[in-house]
Amino acid sequence: MSWVTVCDVRDIPVLGARRVARPRGMDVALFRNEADEVFALLDRCPHRGGPLSQGIVFGRGVACPLHNWTIGLDTGRAQAPDEGTTPAFQVRVVEGAVQLLSEELATLALDLQPPVAGPCAAARIPLGVA
Template sequence: MSEWKAICRIDDIPVLGARRVARPVGVAVAVFRNSEDQVFALLDRCPHKGGPLSQGIVFGTSVACPLHNWAIGLDDGCAKSPDEGCTPKFAVKVAEGVVHLDAKELETHAIDLAPPRAGPGAATAGKLGDETFDVQAPHGS
């Protein structure tokens, strides 16, 4: 049985946007909200060149990587054809307007992956977003 960690309110995530969730170890998690108020969570790293997916544009159930415009599926973390590769996804649930992530996954899932490679866009990774949520204390509580 999963232990769920409250992260933020759904309204804290802009429609067609994302917020980053910092983790004690490993690459941050990007939490996305689409136009249908569906919420998804992926490692904040494109499988192509490590671009910050949290800075991409959400459309339908995909996000466009801001570095090279790869379309990444929000439901599975995989690049859309003809591109190839996947980024890890995280379990997410919304209850009474609050977004929760699986606490065990936050601590252990994909923590051994290297941070994004240096290159175009790497210097701005994490600086353009409005807010990063700390998993130690849920936002707004």
């Protein structure tokens, strides 16, 4: 397994998040709770695709900013009665450096798309089509 350093643990606010861009696929959201544990999930709620990195972190969960679903930071699973899962990435902290597996960054959840929202979402035209 090949680990890649993505940031320093101090770059993730306590009870907050930081996004990591990937060359392909959606961003990965890194979370840090009050116990200084670090977690990594795809930055997409399984419900309506809300950006989990903008949610409220508490304990070992994050509340989606769109509809307040609670997603487990360690599993990516929605808390009952809600259902669904967002992909979780393996993460480790070595001497303050936050690391993710390069294989997962390159392959995990590449088929999921970010939500398209806002007043122009229905009128979206593919690039190159006029």
